Amino acid sequence: MLPSQLSSGDVIADRRADYAKMLAESGEPASAAELMEQALELVPRWAAGWFTLATYREKAGDAQGAIAALNEVLALDEGDVFGARLKLAVLGGAEVPDRPPSLYVERLFDDYADRFETSLVEKLGYTVPGKLAALIAETAGIPNHFRLAVDLGCGTGLLGPEIRARVDRLEGYDLSKGMLAKAAEKSVYDYLGQADLSLEPDLSGVFEEGLAAGRADLVTAADVLMYLGNLQGVMAIVRKLSTDDAIFAFSVEDAQQPDGYVLRDSLRFAHSEAYVREILAAHGFTVLDLTRSVIRMDGGKPVHGILFITHKSA
Structure with missing residues (x-):
């Protein structure tokens, strides 16, 4: 399984991620983040899951938590298909890059x-x-x-x-x-x-x-x-x-x-x-x-x- 897959490969983790998405869409990003954390305990090498967690944490006002999650994305996805470096720069967690990753733009x-x-x-x-x-x-x-x-x-x-x-x-x-x-x-x-x-x-x-x-x-x-x-x-x-x-x-x-x-x-x-x-x-x-x-x-x-x-x- 590639670490950048959108599915975790684990049925229970995917189910928790689906529930987290429902919570986020209902205006409860902090609760969504907690559920994504539980999903990632099952599949800690799921880059897409960490990126989603970063999104929920940011919406919940937890910028430092979002930065930590984005650093996990980069550790798992060297090509940076999710554009985590760009997001880190916006949040103040990294220097502004000269350009976005090609894989991110292509995807x-x-x-x-x-x-x-x-x-x-x-x-x-x-x-x-x-x-x-x-x-x-x-x-x-x-x-x-x-x-x-x-x-x-x-x-x-x-x-x-x-x-x-x-x-x-x-x-x-x-x-x-x-x-x-x-x-x-x-x-x-x-x-x-x-x-x-x-x-x-x-x-x-x-x-x-x-x-x-x-x-x-x-x-x-x-x-x-x-x-x-x-x-x-x-x-x-x-x-x-x-x-x-x-x-x-x-x-x-x-x-x-x-x-x-x-x-x-x-x-x-x-x-x-x-x-x-x-x-x-x-x-x-x-x-x-x-x-x-x-x-x-x-x-x-x-x-x-x-x-x-x-x-x-x-």
Whole structure:
């Protein structure tokens, strides 16, 4: 049994976990935590159970107990498929990491793929694809048409239909195979492949097919960079992918602070305008246009973002 299995493998422990879930959903997280503790006495190597216990303890106001449970998760699950390090950082139990674990992001979006568009677009009012495509069209001094567009973190392909008419060839890359399968159903992309943008910027290692350098005259990343903290690595990838004079169009969540980036309770990163400009300049890109906008709702509150159109200097 893998320690990250969602089932404990023990019928009694699973039953107690089910009862704990009912208590948590009824607004009794402290009682839920006690029952999860009993379940974990039977299966102490159940990583998913420890993560659930951390959630209940946090909701019950026991931050230190949640931190202890998350450290148990990390001891059992080296790949950190549950994103325990991110949660530890939010709770003050660890330093903020540069990026989330790849296994966590892949699992998150594989699980989310079937309901992604309904949840994000219809329920949360997600607007980045249309707004980013409009900004590309409206920015003065850039081409009206592109030879090859590479859509990084394409997800289910929401941006593809918005820019398809402006490109000869459209390629989409994402870490989640579940999301790529949904994007394929749209029949908009000429090629779809798996890619991990958190890897070091050797394109043969990042992209499953080894995407050649210097091919794309348009690179896009809509609602992707909030799953990365430090943007140095992904900007090195963009620089290698793009031709001289290429356009890089992307969005970030707005940190609304003078500099740097921050990890939010949502486990997504938000970046300041100054930080993004600094990273862009370090990799030979200049900002042609930007706009601030509400990009989605989260917990009934607006999430503010910044959309950038940038140009790679020859």
